[in-house]
C-alpha cells in the first residue's frame with residue numbers, strides 16, 4: 001500500500017480548491033489525477049487544485065525562488081494549467097499561514113503569471129496585488145444560444161472576455177463554454193464574464209471559467225470586470241490621477257477591486273480553509289493511469 005497523501009479543502013468566495021501540500025515537488029499530479037480529485041462525485045470536488053511547492057523545487061518556478069519561497073502550481077478542474085488564479089492565491093496564502101510557513105503581513109507567492117504580493121490577516125480578508133491589466137485591441141463577440149454581446153478583451157495574466165448584459169439570467173445555464181469570435185482573440189481559450197450594473201462603481205457578474213465551467217467566483221475575472229467597467233464608465237486612474245474602486249458581486253460573495261494610478265490592481269476578499277484529510281494514494285494512482 002502506498003503512503004497516503006495529505007490534502008486540504010478551501011475556498012475564496014466559494015471558488016473552491018483541493019490543496020495538495022508538496023514542498024519538495026515529489027507528488028506526480030498528471031491532468032487525469034487532478035481531474036479525478038476535482039470531480040464532485042467520484043473525487044474530493046473543486047473548481048481547481050492548488051499544488052503547494054517550494055519554488056526552488058519546481059522547474060517552472062526556480063527562477064522566482066529568490067523572490068518567492070512558494071510556488072502556486074495552479075490547475076483547473078479539468079487538469080489543465082492556467083497562468084493565474086486570483087481566488088486561489090488568497091487561499092494558497094491562507095494555507096501557508098495555517099501550516100505555519102508564514103505569519104501575518106506581506107508574502108510573495110510565485111505563480112505562472114509572475115510573483116504576486118499577498119497581504120494576510122489572521123482571520124480577516126486577504127489582499128493580493130494582481131499586477132496590471134492588459135487590454136488588447138480588437139472587437140470580440142461572445143454568444144449564448146440566440147444572444148450575442150460585444151465583449152472587452154482583458155488579460156490579467158490569463159485571458160478574459162467581459163460582456164455587459166441586461167440580465168445575468170441571459171447567460172443561460174452556462175453548462176458549456178460560450179462561443180467567441182474571432183477565434184484568433186483567444187488561441188488558448190478564455191474565461192467569459194457576464195456583468196450587470198448594481199449601482200455606482202458596483203456590479204454583479206457570472207463567469208464561465210476555462211477548464212472549470214461555471215464557478216461561483218473568479219478573482220482574475222472580477223479584476224477584468226472592474227477594469228472593463230471603469231473604461232466603459234470613462235474612468236482610467238492613470239489618466240485621472242485618482243484610484244478607482246469597484247465592488248464586484250459574484251454568486252459566492254463579494255470582491256473589492258482597486259485600480260491604482262500606476263495601473264496596479266489590488267483585490268480583497270475572504271480565504272477560508274474548511275477541511276483537511278488524506279487521499280488514498282492507490283486510488284489516485286489508479287485514476288491517473
Ligand SMILES: N[C@@H](CCC[C@H](N)C(=O)O)C(=O)O
Pocket residue numbers: 015048076081082083084085086087088158159191209210211212215217218219220221
Ligand atoms: N478561478 C480563478 C481563475 C482560474 C484560472 C482560469 N480558469 C483560467 O483557465 O484562466 C481566479 O480566481 O482567478
